[in-house]
Amino acid sequence: MSWELVLDPSLFRLTVAMSAPLVLASCGELVMERAGILNVAIEGMVTLGAAAAFLAGFASGRTELALLAGAAAGAVVAAVLATYAVTWGRDQVTVGLTLYVLCLGLSSLLYRVLVGVRLTPPRVEGLPEVALPLLSGIPVLGEILFRQHGLVYGAWAVVVVTHVFLFRTAWGLRLRSAGENPTAADAVGIDVFGLRFAATVAGGALIGLAGAALPLTVTGTFTEGIAGGRGWIALMLVIFGRWVPQGVLAGALLFAYVEALQFKVALVAKAIPPQFLQMLPYAFAVAALVGATRGAVAPQALGRPYDREARA
């Protein structure tokens, strides 16, 4: 493998583009987890977001409606998750896994019912490339960072907004307290149930938007395996990024680089069976999680339903 391949500017450009859905999904998951909700339905939510966005785009021909549909689908599933996990205090992993399966089935079912069986899969129009004025003129960097589709910039904005909200506002502090020590939060008058519910729905919308990014920026079509584990990877990135948005962004870029590299290598190294290259991002994800788990401190009450009457 030559250095030109590994340091190719077009590889970095692809990396930045591919990081957008990962950043959006893991920021969504991050907001939920900071409030104490572990969302293992995330892979299903990404898939359903992709299906909803594709179908809305296919029916209306308008990308903004497609994005909206993706986010809405994620938010609706998240609201169901919150009803079970927050309002009824059910086990989050059990409900999450059930919703994961439901979303997988629902995505293919909706596609099949609304699109039907066709010889050539229909396509939706992708998001246009937006060159930021001045910035896109910077040599090399401008090409890599500032000639991207709108969701890349959107993902950066989400990182900044999430950080400011969580760590610079009173509501962010309240949300984090609901995830660290809900009993104490409740005692000082914070609405733990309401905050957890709201955080879950908001996070779900971001995860659905991440799903929408897949047909609109990567594939142009919808297939059953469109998420390809990106939802699960986003779950890992939250641990990797130590539950802070900047860490998640760094992890998403690193992971997207490995994913993009695998594409590029497949084009040059024809002797290697493509399946071995396709395994690489998943093997890398396992290795990354092993490294990240050391010293990782999750929100104290993550995954635990809050019960007012339980004795501490």
Added chain:
Amino acid sequence: MTTGAAHGGRWQSVWPYAGAAALAAGLLAALVAAVGGDVLGALGALVRASFGTLGGVGQTLNKVVPLLLGSLAVVLGMRGGVFNIGVDGQIYAGAVTATGLALAAPGLPGAVALPVALVAGLAGGAAWAALPALLRARYAVSEIFVTVMLNFIALFGVEYLSTGPWNDPMAGEAITRPIARAYQLPLLLPQGGAHAGILLAVLAAVVVWALLYRTVLGYEIRATGDNPSAARLGGIPVEGTTALVLVLSGALAGLAGAVEVTGFHHRLILGLSPGYGVMSILIAVLGRRTVPGAVVGSVLFAVLVVGSDSLQRSAGLPASAVFVLQAAILLFLLAAEGIRARRRA
């Protein structure tokens, strides 16, 4: 873990189940209507296809096998405090080792070949679960994530083998050469096409039940799953038990893969598991993490899978519809339980 479910409490009445059944039937009718099919005719076809005829019973029994072995794997894991989301990957691993053995040694005599292939399947599944088990026990790495990643890796591995070195160009794209006769499970009901795998699955259910409730190891597994800190104080090697549970869970799933190869497909194919792993998780939860619950749940889900396969042909219902039905049933029951828990509180 929440209360009720963690302590094996019983449903207090049958109405949630009756409600879930009604919901499933209603949902199914709506789905058939949505794709423009004949609702009553389709429901009749479902009953005929899954248990109305001898062939239907055979098909259903054949589907019970991977679902029961898979859900036993999940139940065993949950009892020991691990979520094995990697049943699909372990099924493929067991299918690969069994197929690999059969293709490498086609001349093995009949009395040895089949048992050795099944043991190879157990070993393959166990080996595929060993990495997440080690990482969980040694470094506290989430087994949920690692088992899921290994599902993807296993699928790419099977794609490579079935399209590459083991491919049968006469049979199709992602399909391997057939295994020799000596490696094939005998048929149990020759007319219905049911293979003897169901006996293995039932045997596995008995073994898992006996392991959990009649052995010291089983006690240690349950203690570890229910309350790891208390188990540690009681002198149980919690990390070792956790790792062992996940490896045993993987072995059960690997056996399912070997049985699918030796009993049903007689080769390795890329679509060997149409989501048995995720269905197994739903069954384990539906069966309240108990062995008898897994048996009942597997039969119910097998009927749904066979029925929806027939509806795919007769009413044009997509294969994925079965996931929606299965998950909706479970969500309904979880909601009934949730509302009840709220009312009590």
